[in-house]
Amino acid sequence: MNSYTWTKPLLQWFSQNQRPMPWRDDPSPYKVWVSEIMLQQTQVATVIPYFQRFVERFPDAQTLAAADPQDVLRIWEGLGYYSRARHLQAAARQIAGPLQGRFPESAVEWKSLPGIGDYTAAAITSIAFGKPEPAVDGNVLRVYSRLRGIRDNITLPAVRDTIREQLRPAIRTVDASAFNQAMMELGALVCRPRQPLCGNCPLKRHCKAHRDDLTASIPNKPRKAAVPHFTEVAVIITNPQGGVLLYRRPDSGLLGGLWAFPQARRKGNEPYRETLMRAIADLLTSAAITGIRKRGIVNHAFSHFSQTIHVYTCQAEPLAIESKGVQAEPCWCRPEKLDALPLSKTDRTIAKTSW
Ligand code: SF4
Numbered sequence: 001m002n003s004y005t006w007t008k009p010l011l012q013w014f015s016q017n018q019r020p021m022p023w024r025d026d027p028s029p030y031k032v033w034v035s036e037i038m039l040q041q042t043q044v045a046t047v048i049p050y051f052q053r054f055v056e057r058f059p060d061a062q063t064l065a066a067a068d069p070q071d072v073l074r075i076w077e078g079l080g081y082y083s084r085a086r087h088l089q090a091a092a093r094q095i096a097g098p099l100q101g102r103f104p105e106s107a108v109e110w111k112s113l114p115g116i117g118d119y120t121a122a123a124i125t126s127i128a129f130g131k132p133e134p135a136v137d138g139n140v141l142r143v144y145s146r147l148r149g150i151r152d153n154i155t156l157p158a159v160r161d162t163i164r165e166q167l168r169p170a171i172r173t174v175d176a177s178a179f180n181q182a183m184m185e186l187g188a189l190v191c192r193p194r195q196p197l198c199g200n201c202p203l204k205r206h207c208k209a210h211r212d213d214l215t216a217s218i219p220n221k222p223r224k225a226a227v228p229h230f231t232e233v234a235v236i237i238t239n240p241q242g243g244v245l246l247y248r249r250p251d252s253g254l255l256g257g258l259w260a261f262p263q264a265r266r267k268g269n270e271p272y273r274e275t276l277m278r279a280i281a282d283l284l285t286s287a288a289i290t291g292i293r294k295r296g297i298v299n300h301a302f303s304h305f306s307q308t309i310h311v312y313t314c315q316a317e318p319l320a321i322e323s324k325g326v327q328a329e330p331c332w333c334r335p336e337k338l339d340a341l342p343l344s345k346t347d348r349t350i351a352k353t354s355w
Helices: 007-017 029-039 044-057 061-066 069-076 083-096 107-111 118-129 138-148 157-171 176-189 272-281 335-340 345-351
Strands: 229-238 244-248 263-265 289-301 306-316 328-333
Touching: 007 176, 029 044, 029 083, 029 118, 044 069, 061 083, 069 083, 107 118, 118 157, 118 176, 138 157, 138 176, 157 176, 229 272, 229 289, 229 345, 244 335, 263 272, 272 289, 272 306, 289 345, 306 345, 328 335
Parallel strands: 229 306
Antiparallel strands: 229 244, 229 263, 244 328, 289 306
8 A cells, every 4th residue: 555545535536526617627728827827815716707707808818918908907806916917918928929829838837927836837737738746725735734744834835845745746646637626625625724524534544633633733824913904095086077086006016007096094193184185195286175075984904904995085176187106197087987997896896985
């Protein structure tokens, strides 16, 4: 009996229990690649409708490469982590251009494209090309560290690398695509972070954490520090011609490339109107502001901070718009055009405020 006997019940379980996913019906390199980028930090159920809309609109790398970046962001809107969409299109341009439409087949080549790290390169090359590359994400780290009783801190890159190398000989003995997907699926459905369903698990006879009652302490994953919370003010400014003021965020950084309403972070106990005037002053020169009204509050949590946004409306009589600092490309936009522009989830909520 070799040390990889656990792979057989795992693959049997996967063949009987895998969830239907649209990219599983047709694991072409393009569809696998798009799905893996969308699945980074995002649940399968959230990704499915986005994936379907995306591949319908951009059915291949050439179409994606030639698309208006604003259209790509608009289709991605609401999925978050927008740098993924920008990197996807940048990589499509390399595939459609220098690579002459050829998809790389090795993990090393994939990693030379924007937005592709170790995990994604391994997932794409194993699922689309059958290469024996272990794809090590949070699910796989949890399953494997429990299976082997590994108590090291799995957030450390060195521990992740060790686990990847331990999985390499195992994946060489089986269907690589099914193996990687089975490990991830088992982590998502059975070997859950809390209260794993060990009684239903195909690995229970091989699993050290189950045998030694260690599932509560493995994986060893130190708690994250609490994320900071910020109070912000956003303002919907209209002008006498019926335009509404927006600016486009810089391409790099948080929510890069998306359009936004003027917004500023409150400093200490600063009166809200002062915060609001700072938001306006960043974009308008010598505006006469009238009719300031509070309209509501929007809460939002990112992975690294959360925010409460106080939403105001006002009218401005400015004639000059100025681009200062990071707020690129301010413009007066017709309200009916807002639907076509990519906005963040919070700005889309703000846009629905009555004004
Ligand atoms: S037996 Fe339990 S802890 Fe072990 S892999 Fe299965 S679900 Fe996870």
